[in-house]
Amino acid sequence: xxxxxxxxxxxxxxxxxxAPHSGDVVTSALRLSQAVLDxxxxxxxxxxxxxxxxxxxxxxxxxxxxxRDPGGHYPSPSAIVRRMIADGRGRFGWIACTACTEERGAxxxxxxxRHRSPLRLATTVVGARQTLYLGGA
Amino acid sequence: MNAGTARPGxxxxxxxxxxxxxWAGPDAGAxxxxxxxxxxxxxxxxxxxxxxGVFSAVGTGTPGIERLAAAGAEILVDDFSxxxxxxxxxxxxxxxxxxxxxxxxxxxxxxxCRGVWH
Numbered sequence: 250x251x252x253x254x255x256x257x258x259x260x261x262x263x264x265x266x267x268a269p270h271s272g273d274v275v276t277s278a279l280r281l282s283q284a285v286l287d288x289x290x291x292x293x294x295x296x297x298x299x300x301x302x303x304x305x306x307x308x309x310x311x312x313x314x315x316x317r318d319p320g321g322h323y324p325s326p327s328a329i330v331r332r333m334i335a336d337g338r339g340r341f342g343w344i345a346c347t348a349c350t351e352e353r354g355a356x357x358x359x360x361x362x363r364h365r366s367p368l369r370l371a372t373t374v375v376g377a378r379q380t381l382y383l384g385g386a
Numbered sequence: 387m388n389a390g391t392a393r394p395g396x397x398x399x400x401x402x403x404x405x406x407x408x409w410a411g412p413d414a415g416a417x418x419x420x421x422x423x424x425x426x427x428x429x430x431x432x433x434x435x436x437x438x439g440v441f442s443a444v445g446t447g448t449p450g451i452e453r454l455a456a457a458g459a460e461i462l463v464d465d466f467s468x469x470x471x472x473x474x475x476x477x478x479x480x481x482x483x484x485x486x487x488x489x490x491x492x493x494x495x496x497x498x499c500r501g502v503w504h
Contacts, residue, residue: 260495273437273467277405280466284491379494381403381503 259342260290262377264370266384268299269326274383275303279329282341286333291340295365295373301350304330304343304362327359334361344373399430401493403503407438408450417504418442418450425457434490435482436464440473443482455481462489 263282267274282292296303308325315321324332333341344363350356358364365373374380402421408414418433425431433454435443440463443451454461462485463478475484494501 272405273470274405277436277467280487281490281494284487285495287488288491288495290491290495379499379501381494381501383405383503 256376259293259377260379261285261292262295262374262380263292264295264297264374264380264382265300266297266382269303270299275300275326278383279333282333286337286340289340292337293342293344293373293377295344295346295370297346297349297367299349299353301345301353301355301358303327304345304358305355306357306359331359331361346370395428397427397429399432399496399499400424401432401434401490401499401501403434403436403490403501404439404442405437406504408442410438415442415450418454421459422450422453422457425454425459431457431459432462432493433459434462434464434485434493436467436490438467438471440464440467440471443479444473444477446479448479448481451479451481455479464490 261282263278265274265278269275278294282294285292303326305327308327310325310328312323312325315323330343334343342363343361344365345358346367347364348367350358350364400421402417404417406414406417421431421433431454442448443461443463451461461479461482463473463482465484465486468474468478468484478484493499
């Protein structure tokens, strides 16, 4: 049949299941994402587990003040994701797993985040040339 | 094997990212040995050590790194992770070299490259 709908294919999909507080994994994921964006590629992050907490709108734009650097500016994780989505102009996307979101009551995502059921994970993987699973429960 | 991932001689290209330290558990180091086995089988293997994974390349007594190098694998150490742990080039195995995340981004977007994060 002619005229089938073409699916967009992303260069890289990062499935982020590791908890943000478990180590440096979020820093690595964001650094890798930015490096791919800098070379003109496209990246999607699928946030699972406690990674769904990163994009809550309740964080505001900044982290709490750092008493050792009261004049410093430390953006919140949701502000970083929002900026990367805006700067990426369609080349950076952030997906929150709906099951993990609801399990944690983390339902107040910033509006730039796409909500997806885990039943669509396989489809999302198929829509990327490269998938990395940044694991950890 | 996907036709897009085939390389001459039926070999493949792997970009293996190790983020775990060499004390991370009983299986610590197994991922590097998997990489060595792939390289010994003739595949192109690049290992990128990131986060606590950089400790695997510290010093000269690094059997996993030695075996990877002997098998022809390329060993890269994330410069940011190394700097965060006060490690510089002189602290690393002579088989390893510092590299930025841009190197990982370029490798992972190569046609047919198989990336694995551990």
